Amino acid sequence: MAVPRGSQIADPLTTALQQGWKLTLAGTLAPELHRPVIRLALDTAAGTAGKRVRRSLHADTLLVELANQELFVKIIRPRRGLKRIRRWIRGAAAQHVVTIAAALQRDGFQAPAPMLWGSELRGGREIIVTARARGILMPRFLREAGHDLGRKRALLRALGAEIARLHLRGYLHGDLTPFNILCSRDDSDRFILLDHERTCRTWLSRFTRPRLRNLVQLGHFSLSGLTRTDRMRVWCAYAAVYHGTGRRRSEVYRLRRMIDQRRAKDLRKTAVPADPMVARGDAEKLPWRPRKSL
Incomplete structure (x- = not known):
């Protein structure tokens, strides 16, 4: 399961509807790995697999292992308000990642190509699975x-x-x-x-x-x-x-x-005022005191 590069990113050959998710597998993924990758992706989305390695405002990234290969599973949370409208206009973020990774590779840049991507039909979450790059x-x-x-x-x-x-x-x-x-x-x-x-x-x-x-x-x-x-x-x-x-x-x-x-x-x-004088805007008169980590 090497990271696909360049022309290896082909049109997807397999689409699956499982457990409320519409999933697409890259044509470069070996057929015998289709079921294990889908199962691992669904288990990660359900919270029963994977170790979280990064958390941001819009997504969680988890590390999983399959057949001695480390994979990253990214779960993108649904957007709210204007951001939801923007995503509806621009299209799914997961599909955009597939498209832009292929374009970058054609232009000579290195970018991991997703092996699986898709979206949750009702919940609005999206998922992207890529092999860990070297x-x-x-x-x-x-x-x-x-x-x-x-x-x-x-x-x-x-x-x-x-x-x-x-x-x-x-x-x-x-x-x-x-x-x-x-x-x-x-x-x-x-x-x-x-x-x-x-x-x-x-x-x-x-x-x-x-x-x-x-x-x-x-x-x-x-x-x-x-x-x-x-x-x-x-x-x-x-x-x-x-x-x-x-x-x-x-x-x-x-x-x-x-x-x-x-x-x-x-x-x-990321700072709090040292006293009310700073809170009123006289920041030059007193130093800022860093806020303690939560």
Whole structure:
């Protein structure tokens, strides 16, 4: 059950209606695995299988094992209000992931291809099953790189160049955080991009602000082993590929300002005032005290 790549993503051959779910299996999945994968997906959706490894506002991701292969099962919760209308107009998120993963692979990027996807007919939930890709999450790589500065710097430059190529192809990643980027185990200079519910190919990628907002998602996290100079290496490598020369320096400085603004905004969201003076808006007079974790 290797991760499908490139032209391996074919039109689905099997659709199943089981336990209130409409499920589709990729044509690359071996026939003898159809029933086990469907059963495992349904058990995970019912809460009787899988270990949760990530939780967000809109989805839960669980890790399961089948035939000595680790799989990720993502359960997307139903949308409410305007978001529900938006999803109805745009179509199912699971189907979008299948389409955008195929497009990314055709354009030379690495993105895990779902082996099963579908939706709950009444509840409105969606499900996506993918094989675990051969890679190391970016935060873990930075921790493990340790004192191997040459290796770390080369990879950060490669990351900036990869994101530039992504934008040059017209893509904007929906959630470009370090936790959605794997350093490939098979190719040290390549990356596997995850979490494509909101990734799109759009003419907006030609404009500066949407592209920089993508880089703000990548750069506003504080990670162990990542310095301010390291961030600049990513940005400069990005600008070198996207612009060559010319606007390179001005765009890097603009990006740095946007990231500083985003980090200040994050701080305001996750802090409580030290006293009523701060609550009234005189934040410069007293420092903010971080809110204790729940």
